[in-house]
Amino acid sequence: MNVRDYEYVIKIAENQSITKAAAALYITQSALTKYLQRIEDEIGLPLFLRSGHKFLLTDAGREYVETGRVILKLDQDLMHKLNQDADLRQKEVRFGFGMGREHFLYTKVFPRFLKEHPGITLKNHADSSRHLKMYLENGLLDLALVTNLDPAPGFKYIPVKSCYLSLLVPTDSSLINKAENIEGYPFPVVSLSDCAEETFVSTDTTTHSGSFSDKLLNQYLPEAYISMEVSDIRSLFNAVRVGFGIAITLSYDFVGKDLCYLSIKEAQPIEENIQLVYRSDLAMSKSMKDLIDIILEAVKE
Structure with a gap:
């Protein structure tokens, strides 16, 4: 059972009609009828009583619809939050680096990066390499410049210098x-x-x-x-x-x-070895890729 199943049953209940529900959902009446039959077969209980052309909810149907509305609301809230997070992720880079790297980063890297990405916010955090890796593991950083970390599964490493x-x-x-x-x-x-x-x-x-x-x-x-x-x-x-x-x-x-x-x-x-490290499951934005390229170019200057 998926979110669409709840949406279809709720639409039938609201319209008390397969025909009207199918029109509202932009699918054929026969397709919606098959969906309803499949759902009722999976549950093992009828969700509607057929009274002429009307579809009236059974007790099981009412419980299904009430639960379905909650699930649909949760799904909508989740998608809204994920979309907001995705928008935010495109507008910031959470970057960690070892203490003592400030002079290099603030003079050679960050000015160029912000000039090329004026709408991006750099969220910087200076700490030990061990702590930076913990922040990466917990999803608190996108990318970190670290020293001498042993390779570990779930991470990608780029040699820097x-x-x-x-x-x-x-x-x-x-x-x-x-x-x-x-x-x-x-x-x-x-x-x-x-x-x-x-x-x-x-x-x-x-x-x-x-x-x-x-x-x-x-x-x-x-x-x-x-x-x-x-x-x-x-x-x-x-x-x-x-x-x-x-x-x-x-x-x-x-x-x-x-x-x-x-x-x-x-x-x-x-x-x-100094390395750039990020999680292998990270959906890397263009700004993150550009930051990596700028760092690698800056160490050669």
């Missing part, structure tokens, strides 16, 4: 003059022995960067002074930028003209 374990320093740091180019390293290379007099800042050890930093400093610079421990990569960038120290971190993103990355001689070139 690689990031490397590095030393983050201000562009006026004396370490830059000590750095040299070495094959196999993505940035000019310095030794941690050159950093013996430096002050460090770090993310906490529950993060990837904080864990790597803790291990390297304990092994090669156990006496290193850490002036500040922060909770996220965005705060780490700011701490280095204003001069609280240098930092061992993954080269997550473009950090602006006042900061730069150096490779660390004692560290093997650790590589992690």
Whole structure:
């Protein structure tokens, strides 16, 4: 039994006539008669008493019609909501990204996207990759830019770029003059022995960067002074930028003209992957596809 069955029976009850109901439904009288016979056969009870040319509801018929009206109303409300949601989905993109990606996104990606899509609202959310994946799973985000997530069923992954374990320093740091180019390293290379007099800042050890930093400093610079421990990569960038120290971190993103990355001689070139992730069952809008294309183009600039 489907929604159409209820609609047909209700129309017969309202008109008390197969002929009038068929005309109102724009179907033939014979087709409507067959529909009614099938429905009554499925239920095992007559829905109408035939009194001459009139079709009068039985007790079962009245219950069927009352229930049918409720079901039709629910169906109409659902379709209305789905249509509203579909309209809204065409007008917004719910986008998540890791902390510390703001400079890249707000200077290289979002201006171009909004220029090309002036009617679209970007709903942005910065968080850890683990949390962003949870939001994707629960349908709270459409798309996320994440770091080093293992592939999982039900998701599609688009490689964006690689990031490397590095030393983050201000562009006026004396370490830059000590750095040299070495094959196999993505940035000019310095030794941690050159950093013996430096002050460090770090993310906490529950993060990837904080864990790597803790291990390297304990092994090669156990006496290193850490002036500040922060909770996220965005705060780490700011701490280095204003001069609280240098930092061992993954080269997550473009950090602006006042900061730069150096490779660390004692560290093997650790590589992690930045990916765009979305649910494989997502009905992707044109604006979402365009956002992906803009991000992929921006990382090549």
